[in-house]
Amino acid sequence: MQTTSPNAGRPRRTDPDDALESAMRIFWAHGYEGASVGRLSRGMGVPRAGIYRDHGCKRGLFLASLDRYGATRVPPLMAAFDGDAPPARALRDFLGRVIELGTTDPDTPGCLISCVLADAAGSDEAFRTEFRRRLDAMDRAIADRLRAMPRDALAAAPDALAPLVGATARGLMLRARAGDPAAELLPLAATASRIWCNDPAVRHE
Amino acid sequence: MQTTSPNAGRPRRTDPDDALESAMRIFWAHGYEGASVGRLSRGMGVPRAGIYRDHGCKRGLFLASLDRYGATRVPPLMAAFDGDAPPARALRDFLGRVIELGTTDPDTPGCLISCVLADAAGSDEAFRTEFRRRLDAMDRAIADRLRAMPRDALAAAPDALAPLVGATARGLMLRARAGDPAAELLPLAATASRIWCNDPAVRHE
DNA sequence: TTGATTTGAGAACGAGCGTTCTGCTAGGCT
DNA sequence: AGCCTAGCAGAACGCTCGTTCTCAAATCAA
Structure with missing residues (x-):
């Protein structure tokens, strides 16, 4: 959907698919309210800011997790x-x-x-x-x-x-x-x- | 289960059964994590301290709500x-x-x-x-x-x-x-x- | 009326929440 | 080598959480 930037920047520590898989499993285990952003960030191997960059807010990450669940x-x-x-x-x-x-x-x-x-x-x-x-x-x-x-x-x-x-x-x-x-x-x-x-x-x- | 005390003390604002019914409905609507003690206290018509006096903690109130659900x-x-x-x-x-x-x-x-x-x-x-x-x-x-x-x-x-x-x-x-x-x-x-x-x-x- | 007792109302507590910000780091480009 | 970009690590924000405390209000017994 987007061409690679001219300068690539620092690579991600965790593959986005793996990170989303981890998030999905944390929601799955602890529920939506029970899964804190801190726990999600730690479990995903993605800094808090990365979650907001990629999904906007906790709700967005949850909805993305539902999509992944439905797809896999x-x-x-x-x-x-x-x-x-x-x-x-x-x-x-x-x-x-x-x-x-x-x-x-x-x-x-x-x-x-x-x-x-x-x-x-x-x-x-x-x-x-x-x-x-x-x-x-x-x-x-x-x-x-x-x-x-x-x-x-x-x-x-x-x-x-x-x-x-x-x-x-x-x-x-x-x-x-x-x-x-x-x-x-x-x-x-x-x-x-x-x-x-x-x-x-x-x-x- | 307990005899009336010699001195009765201030009467409760809300009947305990009604209060528990309200708590049960709040858990029912918002989930366990989604039901905050503040909302429960307000909805029950019971001060926060009263909840802890009667049920020990939020978990205790939830378990009592489950009992009421099962009974009614x-x-x-x-x-x-x-x-x-x-x-x-x-x-x-x-x-x-x-x-x-x-x-x-x-x-x-x-x-x-x-x-x-x-x-x-x-x-x-x-x-x-x-x-x-x-x-x-x-x-x-x-x-x-x-x-x-x-x-x-x-x-x-x-x-x-x-x-x-x-x-x-x-x-x-x-x-x-x-x-x-x-x-x-x-x-x-x-x-x-x-x-x-x-x-x-x-x-x- | 006075004292004992129980509750109500709400402030206070430290912890953790969702969210944002600040430097620093690791790569590709020229 | 030096710049640009994107991500990392973690501090920081204001707020709300579950829980506890304080004190005034209301009732009964004497």
């Missing part, structure tokens, strides 16, 4: 619907990836959007709009994937089932935030995916 | 399972009450536990334990109600379905936090309750 953490979830696995298998895989994201790193339990942005959205209109925008985007993406599945494979119409899948995924993220290990959550993914799909042979275990 | 907001949800309505009806009623709780007052969107305590649980061990304790209690209560339903009425075993019902309810609370109106969420309750119950006559609309 969400696509691997949706990839569960790639390929042509049976619907029940794809849905179980999707929830499995959700559980993995929420439980893999004990320092960042749950989901930056469902657990952190949700809190910030309580009384801040801009954050609430951002929150809603991201929920809608994910549910719409899920609906797109469900619509591509064979008709009558699902227990409800794709547009009706999609927000239910999204809500369930977020409920699992809250469980992950509480420290539940993946092994305790994966059976939930199996039950949910089974119930969501029309497979008369294996109803009520 | 949760039982009306579980009451959906009273009576002998058909399982699908009871489950839909339950989610309907969840939606109502999360959307009725725009100043306190969503759920104090699922949206506020969840954030605080990220890096605070005590809050995480408290969070998990409350999630477990609710899922156990749901399981008790599901077990009382006629066998083979549900699409999965009660103990397997209960945490799924809990997770879905919390996902709806996040939607409420984002500002979704009840009218947009109620169809989700209908779809979920239908899918959770074995009613072959009305599968895939």
